[in-house]
Amino acid sequence: MREVIPDLGDAPEDMASPDGSFGGPDPDAFAADAPEMPYVEDLSSLPGDVKSRMLRAGVVTDDLSGRAGTFIQVDHTPVHISLAQDGVEMMSVREAREKHDWLSDYWWKAVDADADRFTSNVEHGDYNGYFIRALPGQKTLLPLQACLYLGTDDLAQNIHNIVIAEEGSELHIITGCTSGTHSGAGLHLGVSEFYVKKGAKLTFTMIHDWQPGISVRPRTGIIVEEGGTFLSNYVIMKPVKDVQTNPVARCVGRDATVRFNSVIAGFPGGRMDLGSTVYLDAPGSRTEIISRAIAVGGEIVARGYIEGNAPDVRGHLECRGLILDKGGVIHAVPELRGTIAGIDLSHEAAVGKIAEEEVQYLMARGLTHDEAAATIVRGFLHVDIEGLPDALSQEMQHAIEASEQDLM
Amino acid sequence: MDDVMLSVSNLHVEVSGVEILHGIDLTIRYGETAALFGPNGSGKSTLLMTLMGFPKHIVTGGNIVFKGQDVTGMTVDERARLGLGISFQRPPVVRGVKTRDMVTACLRREVSDGELRDMAGAAGMEEFLDRDVNYGFSGGEIKRSELLQLLAQNPEFVLLDEPESGVDLVNIAVIGDLINRLLQKDVRIRERSHSGLIITHTGHVLDYVSARTGYVMIDGRLSCGGDPHEILLTIKQCGYEECSRCVK
Numbered sequence: 232m233r234e235v236i237p238d239l240g241d242a243p244e245d246m247a248s249p250d251g252s253f254g255g256p257d258p259d260a261f262a263a264d265a266p267e268m269p270y271v272e273d274l275s276s277l278p279g280d281v282k283s284r285m286l287r288a289g290v291v292t293d294d295l296s297g298r299a300g301t302f303i304q305v306d307h308t309p310v311h312i313s314l315a316q317d318g319v320e321m322m323s324v325r326e327a328r329e330k331h332d333w334l335s336d337y338w339w340k341a342v343d344a345d346a347d348r349f350t351s352n353v354e355h356g357d358y359n360g361y362f363i364r365a366l367p368g369q370k371t372l373l374p375l376q377a378c379l380y381l382g383t384d385d386l387a388q389n390i391h392n393i394v395i396a397e398e399g400s401e402l403h404i405i406t407g408c409t410s411g412t413h414s415g416a417g418l419h420l421g422v423s424e425f426y427v428k429k430g431a432k433l434t435f436t437m438i439h440d441w442q443p444g445i446s447v448r449p450r451t452g453i454i455v456e457e458g459g460t461f462l463s464n465y466v467i468m469k470p471v472k473d474v475q476t477n478p479v480a481r482c483v484g485r486d487a488t489v490r491f492n493s494v495i496a497g498f499p500g501g502r503m504d505l506g507s508t509v510y511l512d513a514p515g516s517r518t519e520i521i522s523r524a525i526a527v528g529g530e531i532v533a534r535g536y537i538e539g540n541a542p543d544v545r546g547h548l549e550c551r552g553l554i555l556d557k558g559g560v561i562h563a564v565p566e567l568r569g570t571i572a573g574i575d576l577s578h579e580a581a582v583g584k585i586a587e588e589e590v591q592y593l594m595a596r597g598l599t600h601d602e603a604a605a606t607i608v609r610g611f612l613h614v615d616i617e618g619l620p621d622a623l624s625q626e627m628q629h630a631i632e633a634s635e636q637d638l639m
Numbered sequence: 640m641d642d643v644m645l646s647v648s649n650l651h652v653e654v655s656g657v658e659i660l661h662g663i664d665l666t667i668r669y670g671e672t673a674a675l676f677g678p679n680g681s682g683k684s685t686l687l688m689t690l691m692g693f694p695k696h697i698v699t700g701g702n703i704v705f706k707g708q709d710v711t712g713m714t715v716d717e718r719a720r721l722g723l724g725i726s727f728q729r730p731p732v733v734r735g736v737k738t739r740d741m742v743t744a745c746l747r748r749e750v751s752d753g754e755l756r757d758m759a760g761a762a763g764m765e766e767f768l769d770r771d772v773n774y775g776f777s778g779g780e781i782k783r784s785e786l787l788q789l790l791a792q793n794p795e796f797v798l799l800d801e802p803e804s805g806v807d808l809v810n811i812a813v814i815g816d817l818i819n820r821l822l823q824k825d826v827r828i829r830e831r832s833h834s835g836l837i838i839t840h841t842g843h844v845l846d847y848v849s850a851r852t853g854y855v856m857i858d859g860r861l862s863c864g865g866d867p868h869e870i871l872l873t874i875k876q877c878g879y880e881e882c883s884r885c886v887k
Contacts, residue, residue, distance in 0.1 A: 589733045591693055596745045596792055597719040606744065610735025610771075 255475060256446045258352040261387035261418045265306035268382075274303065274311055280412055281380070287469075287633060288407025289438040289626035290378040297622055299403075300375040302361045305382050307389070309359060318369030319402070320362065324391055327362035334362075337393055341424035341452030342479075349448040353422045356389040360421075363393075365400035365431070374403040374436075374623055381410040381417050381445065390421040396431035396459070404433070405623055408447070409440045416472075417442075421449040427459035429484060436623045438630045439467040439474070443500065449476040457484030457513070463491045464614075465505070466627055468634035470498040477506035477534060482516030482544075489518040491535075492614045494627070496634055497559050499528030506534030506564075511544035511574070518545075523612055524552040526559025527638055536566040539574035546575070552582035553611050555638065608638060644669045644706060644834045645690070645796055651700035652682075652689045659685045661859045662701065667796075667852075670831030672822055674845060674867040675838045677856035678879045683838045684728065686856065687798045690836075691725045692718045705796065724794025726785040728801045728838075732773045738784060739768040745791035762787040762817055778805020779814075786817040797821050797835040803844040815847020824849065842871040855882045 271277060274292035277285075282292045285303075295301055299316035302309065302323075309323040320327070328334050344354040361377050381388045396402045410417060419441070427433045441447060455461050461480060480489040491507035509518040520535040537546035552561035565578040585607050593603035612631050645667040652660040659682045667673050677683045689696040690703060692715040702711040710718050733741075742758065743750055759765040762783045773781055782802055789797060802818060803811050819825065823833045837844060845867060853867025855874070862882055863870055873881060 586731065588731045591715055592727070592731050592733065593736075593741075593744065594714070594716040595691055595693075595719055595725050595727075596741065596788060597716055597747060598744055599716050600714075602744075603716075606736055606740065607733060610733060610737070610740065613735045 255349065255448060255473070256418055258348060258356075258387045258418060258420065261416075262383070262385050263356055263387060265308075265383045265386050265388075268305045268308040268310045271303070271311045274301070284409045284412065284440065285378050285380065285407060287630070288378065288409040288440040289405050289436070289630060290376050290407040297373060298376045299371045299373040302363075302375070302377040303380065304359060304361070304378070304390070305380045306386055307357050307359055309361075316371055316373070316375070318366045319371060319375070320364040320366070321375060322362050324358075324360045324362045324393055327393065334393065337395065337424060337426055339424070341426065341454050342422050342450050346450065349420050350422060350450050352387065353389045353391055353420050353450075356387070358389040358391045360390040360392040363402070363404060364395040365397055365402040367397040368399040369397070370401035371403060374405050377404065377406045379406065379408045379419070379421065381419055383417075384415045385417060387418040387420060390419070392421070392423040394423070394433065394435070395426045396428060396433040398428040399430045400428070401432045402434070403623060405436045405438070405626055407438050407440065410442050410445050412442070416444045417446070419445060419447045421447075423449065423451045425451070425453040425461060427453070427455040427461045427487075429456045430458045431456075432460040432462075434462040434464070434623065436464040436627060437466070438626065439465075439471065440469045440630070441471040443470045444472055446472050447474040447476070449478070451476065451478035453478065453480035453489065455480060455482050455484065455487040455489055458486050459484060460488045461490070463507075464623070464627055465491070465493045466630045467503070468494065468496045468631055469637070471501050471503070473502040475504040477508055479508040479510070480518070481510045482513050482518070484516075485513045486515040487513055488516065491520045493522045493533070494612050494614060494631055495522065495524040495531055495533065496638060497524065497526040497529040497531040497561070498637070499559075501529035503530070504532040504534070506532075506536065508536040509538070509546065511537065511539045511546055512541055514541045515543050516541065518547075520548045521614055522550045523614060524550070524561050524563075525608065525612065525638060526552070526554045526561050527557040528559045530560040530562070532562045532564060534564045534566070535578065536568070537576055538568040538570070539576050540570050542571060542573040544574050546577070548578035550578070550580040551611070553608070554582065554584055555608070605635060609635060642668045644671075646704040647690070647701070648704075649701035650689065650698065650703065652685055653697045653699050654685060654695055658699065659859050660689065663861055665854070665861060667834050667836060669834060670823075670828055671852065672835045672837065672848065672850045674842075674850040674853040675836060675856060676840075676842075676853060676870060676874060681856045682859040683856045684800055687725060687800050687836065687838065690798055691715055691723060719792070719794070722795035723798065724789050724792050724796070725798040726782070726789055726800060726802055728804060730773050730781065730785060732771065734771050734774060736772050737769055738764065738772045738787075741772050741788050742768070742791045745788045758791060759787060762790065763813060779807060779810040782806055782814050783810075783817070786814065786821065789821055790817065795833050797833065799835060799837040801838050801840060803839065803841060811843055812847060815844060818844070818848045822848070845871065855879070857882050
C-alpha cells in the first residue's frame with residue numbers, strides 16, 4: 232500500500248517544499264552505528280536523568296505495577312523487555328521476525344518501504360523496534376509502555392514497530408520518544424505499522440519529548456478491519472528541531488473507526504509539519520481528526536485529510552490553532568475528498584489569538600490576566616478523549632501541563 | 640456616610656470614542672439592593688461594565704468609590720478581589736474551560752469533588768460541571784451558571800445584568816432563590832453586608848428578590864430614584880416616555 236507522504240527528497244533543509252511540507256535532513260549525514268547497550272533488568276537502576284527524561288515522555292521506570300508490559304530501546308538496542316500480561320506478546324521486532332514466519336505478511340504492508348528516503352533508510356539500516364500483539368479476544372486493562380530513547384549524539388536511530396490487535400482484542404499502548412539531555416543533533420526515524428483486526432480496539436498514545444537539535448520523521452500506517460477501532464493520541468509539547476509526519480489510516484472493514492487527536496506546541500526555531508490522513512474505504516466507517524496547535528514561536532503546519540470512498544461513511548476534521556503573544560506561524564490545512572454519494576464529511580479550522588473578552592471574563596472572577604490566559608490555554612489544549620484509559624489520559628495531561636510554563 | 644458601600648459621582652464613560660454615560664450619581668448602602676430600569680441602549684449595561692472595570696469602558700470623568708476606596712483606576716480582577724462581582728447577560732463561551740474550572744477559580748481554594756457537586760446541585764448545574772463553560776447552554780442554564788460562579792466567588796457587591804432574560808417562569812424562581820442567597824436575604828436587614836444592583840427589563844425578578852430602591856436610566860442619565868415597584872408600575876402604565884420627560 233502506498234502511503235501519502237510528501238516528497239521531501241530534494242528540498243533543502245531550511246526551505247519549505249512547494250507542497251508546504253518541510254525539507255528534511257539527510258539520514259546519511261548522521262552516524263548509522265551506535266554502541267551496543269547492556270540489558271537492564273531493573274529499570275529503577277537507570278541513571279536519574281535518563282529516568283527523568285523517560286518519565287516526561289510518559290514512561291515510568293520505578294514502579295511498573297501500572298503497566299501491562301514495558302519495552303525500552305536505547306539507540307538501536309532493546310535494553311529491557313518485560314511483560315506482566317497473559318495473552319499479549321511483546322518483544323523486539325527482530326526477534327519477532329525470527330519467531331513468526333507469518334510476520335512477513337505484515338512487514339512493510341501498512342507503510343511503503345519506498346515511500347521516501349527515511350523509510351528506505353529504516354529498511355536498509357540497522358533497525359530494531361517493538362513487536363506487540365494482543366491475541367484474539369484478549370483485552371488488556373493496563374497499558375503497555377514503550378520508550379524509544381535516542382542517547383547518542385549525531386545518530387540516525389532507525390525504528391520499525393509492528394503492532395497487531397487480533398480479532399476481538401483490546402490493547403492500550405503508550406510510547407514515549409525522547410533523547411538524552413546531552414543530545415546535540417540527532418535523527419529519529421520511526422516506522423510503525425498497526426493492524427486492527429475485526430472487532431478489535433487499539434489505543435496508541437505517543438508523547439514526544441525531544442531536544443532542540445533533534446529531527447524526527449515518524450512514518451505510520453494503520454489498517455482497520457470490520458468493526459475495529461483505532462484511537463491515536465499524539466502530544467508534542469517540548470522544543471524540537473523539526474518533525475514531519477502524516478500517519479495514514481485505512482478503514483478497510485465495515486463500521487471501522489479511526490480517531491486522531493494531536494496536541495502540539497511550537498517553539499522558536501522549531502518546525503513541525505504534522506498531519507493525519509484517513510481513507511474511509513468501507514461502508515459505515517467513520518473518523519474524527521482533532522488537532523490543537525499552540526505557537527509561541529517557530530512554524531507549525533497542521534494537516535488533516537479525510538477521503539470518503541464508500542457509502543454511509545462519516546468524517547469530521549477539526550484544526551484549531553492559537554498563536555500566543557510571543558509569535559509563531561500556524562498553517563492549518565484541512566482537506567476533504569469524497570468520491571461517492573452518501574458520505575458525510577465536514578471540517579472546521581480556526582487560527583487565532585486568545586480572545587480578550589474571554590480573558591476579561593475570567594478576570595471578573597478574580598483571576599489575574601496571566602492566570603486567566605493560562606486557564607484558557609490549558610482549556611484549549613484539553614481534548615476530551617473517549618475510550619482512553621484513565622492512566623493514559625493522566626499521562627497525556629501531565630505531559631501537557633508540564634509544558635505550560637514554557638508556553639506562558 | 641460609613642454605611643455607603645458604593646458611591647458613583649458624576650461618572651462620564653466613553654465606549655469606542657462615544658460618550659454613553661453623562662454624569663451618573665449613585666449611592667448604594669451596605670445591605671441594599673437596587674433595581675435599574677431603562678429602555679434598550681440607554682446605558683444600563685455600560686454602567687455595570689464600568690463599575691466592574693472592563694477596559695473598553697473608559698471613564699472620562701467622575702469616580703467610583705467602593706468600600707471607601709477609589710476603584711476608578713483598578714483593573715477588573717483587582718475589583719473582583721476587592722469584592723465586586725458580575726453576572727453577565729451574554730457571557731462568552733470559553734472552549735475547553737470546564738464549568739468546574741470556573742467555579743474552582745472563583746473559590747480560589749482547593750475544593751473536593753463532593754463540595755463542588757453540592758454547590759452545583761443547588762444551582763441545578765451538577766450535570767454541567769464537565770461541560771465547556773457556556774457552550775451550548777440555554778438562556779436559563781447560562782444564568783444559573785453565572786450565579787453558581789458568583790456564589791463561589793461570594794462578592795460583597797453583586798452586579799446582575801438582566802438575570803431573568805431568556806429564563807422561563809419556572810426557572811425564574813430558581814434564579815431568584817440564588818440571587819437571594821448572594822444578597823443574604825435570609826439575614827436580617829441590619830446584619831446584611833451584601834449589596835446589589837440589578838438590571839431588569841420586565842421586573843419579573845423583583846417578584847422573587849426584594850429591592851429597596853429603583854432607578855431609571857434614560858440616554859445615559861439616571862432619574863427617578865424611588866420605590867422600584869412604583870417605578871415599574873409607572874413604566875408599565877406610561878412607558879419610558881414619561882421618564883424621558885422627567886430627565887429633561
